[in-house]
Amino acid sequence: MASSYDIAVDQGLAREAAWRHRRMAVRSLVMAGCGVVLWLAAVRIHLSLTNIITGIPNMADFFGRMVPPDFSNLRSLIAPTIETVQIAAWGTVIAVVASAPLALLAAHNTAPHPSVYFVTRLFLNLLRSINELIYALLLVSAVGLGPFPGVLAIALHATGMLAKFVAEEIEHVNRGPVEALQAAGSGRMQIILFGIMPQVFPAVVGYILYRFDVSIRSATVLGLVGAGGLGFSLITSMKMFKYHETAMCILVIILLIWAADAISSHLQKKIL
């Protein structure tokens, strides 16, 4: 009884040791590799704990100049807040309108021709990879200050993200209903409207809400380059060294994003 276990256990221990050492060797190699990469990166960007510690008095100073926030400023921030939301709203709406056709062109199963698919995907990647802020910077340079370039900036980036998401949803659609419609002799547009759209609808609406949430977040900073909204108030107050107003702006931004998140996730739950 016990003795027969002894042999099996010893064998098992030997096997286990071998297996464990193999795994540990691989893991150590991977971890060492990651460690080297991280260390090199740290050196490159001058990562330093001591710098953070010596920087604490500066941070405290920064903080001290901002606290307490200037609540009397609250009235004048209402308009920029609304403007921020409006910029995000219109940016998202334009993105939704533009994404619909683009998504269809960028999905394997609905693109008229493989070359169209590739070109559209490339175009969407271009749109996605450039940050809203860079768009805003370029557009402000092109058409002047104000909320208009902000709206376009958000629309451009959001179109890239949204269209790609919808395209992937379209590609993952369940083939069953589509085939049924094809067998019934439906036209291409009908197949899209009745076979594909209903399937992707919930996920897409959820993503649109998420995108709106993200857009509000981006819209708050677009003002830093002059594209309107709370960011503009923020950078203005900073340039005038009115740090208490800056703090108020930041507080309002936090509240706005928090509210947008709450509404967005509430609506997303209702959709699901």
Add this chain to the structure above:
Amino acid sequence: MNMNVSTHDRIVSVAPVEKMPIVSLVKVSKTYIRGKLVALTDVSFDVGHGEFVVILGPSGAGKSTMLRCINRLAEPTSGQIFLRGNEITAAPRSLRKARQEIGMVFQQFNLVTRLSVMMNVLCGRLSYRSTWRSLFYSFTREDRAIALECLEMVALGQKAFQRADTLSGGEQQRVAIARALAQRPKLILADEPVASLDPKIARQVLDYLRDVSQRLGISVICNLHQIDFAREYAERIIGLSQGKLIFDGPPSALTDDILNQIYGPRREGTVG
């Protein structure tokens, strides 16, 4: 009296019979929602060293609740529970010690499916290891020997390094038994261990459970709703109905009359 100590001092096959019961329940009651839902009423019994006790009753009778009160996965509303003479309280240190001596086997195995079989069994040794050591997922050689031995006892030594979810249902339950054994428990609680398994596999698992109990002198309290299994495996049967203990005796004393009492019509407001 057979006292068989293995050469590596890992197992003591049969220990001298102790006079003190392993576990004692004294008037244990459990109610939910401020007394509106009664799960257990004044349940009292002792379980001796090495006994294989089956708790029989329909679902909703309170079997699960009672078992979970013993290792305090559920809090009894009143009454006391003693493990080898010491009361099991909610105090963290004594609770941890008590749970160390009580192994539990669940209906749905409750294994960590992504981990290997070996690692799952080693989890039974966690209460013996410091938190610091566990941070590195490290166990002692003794731990690993014990784990392999427990796996051999349920005839799964060859599958030690596979991922737990590659095993069949019956095999996974045996791994769960091995995990409980690795704790070197005095008592094993089995909550409907074979309800999810088909009869042939179920018998296999119950065979292992009984075998292990006899060989190592571990007391077993096993919840079952299948009457024929109860008759086959129990040394002693405790019948529970609507939260009350209504039978306590050997399988031979289980008459049809008593069975009718146990499985009779149910009143509303009881929970299993």
Add this chain to the structure above:
Amino acid sequence: MQPRLSFGGRLRFLLYLAGGAAFLAWSANALELSGGELFRSLPAIGRYIARMIPPDWTALDGLWGPTLDTICIALWGTVIASAIGLPLGILAAKNLTSSRPLRQASLAILNVLRSISELIWAIFFVSAVGLGPFPGALALGVNFGGILGRLYAEAIENVDPKPLEALRATGAGRVQTILFAVLPQVLPQIVSYNLYWFEVGVRSATVLGMIGAGGIGFELVTTIRLYDFRQTSAILLVILGLVTLIDQASALLRSSIVK
């Protein structure tokens, strides 16, 4: 498929829709948006784009450094984010932390971290440790820390509770339970999130340079300020290439994690 809405539900939906449309119409007016405005600005945009073509590839000289900086900023940003997000995420998870105030406090901290844009954080950290890529990494780390923390908390809350219960029953301590029952379950998701947000981090890091926090952004802004638009487009294309590359690599790694 869409659930059937009751009459009241349909009415409410239409009201929301009408409200939304009204808001948009009002906004368009307030922001001076209109088809006409767009139309009129198209020539300006067109001329702007014309000045960017063809790209002046000489901009690539000396771009390797900033590009590498951008990647390193994103890398360390993600690492710092995980280091901040994991403990806070554990504290914020309903199934791991029983103290409600502790959970809410952690959640509140995470919310503040993610609500303040990484740009604002960057400004803050620049004032603390000076210009360069370091404050950029810190800013990214802190902002993404809030985001990852919430994602981790959600993932932890969705874990299968049964192994957790089993481990508690063996007498394992709290930390041990987390290590052996929770982490193995959420690890693939954690890795997936890290890869995704690293990708987002690269895109964000390209912008941080605009306020002096290192990376390609600085070069980009310089070319715009010097009206060197052909170089601008070259740099934009480099950014495109970089992001696409990382996007593909990340997607590849993520799909191989799904085991």
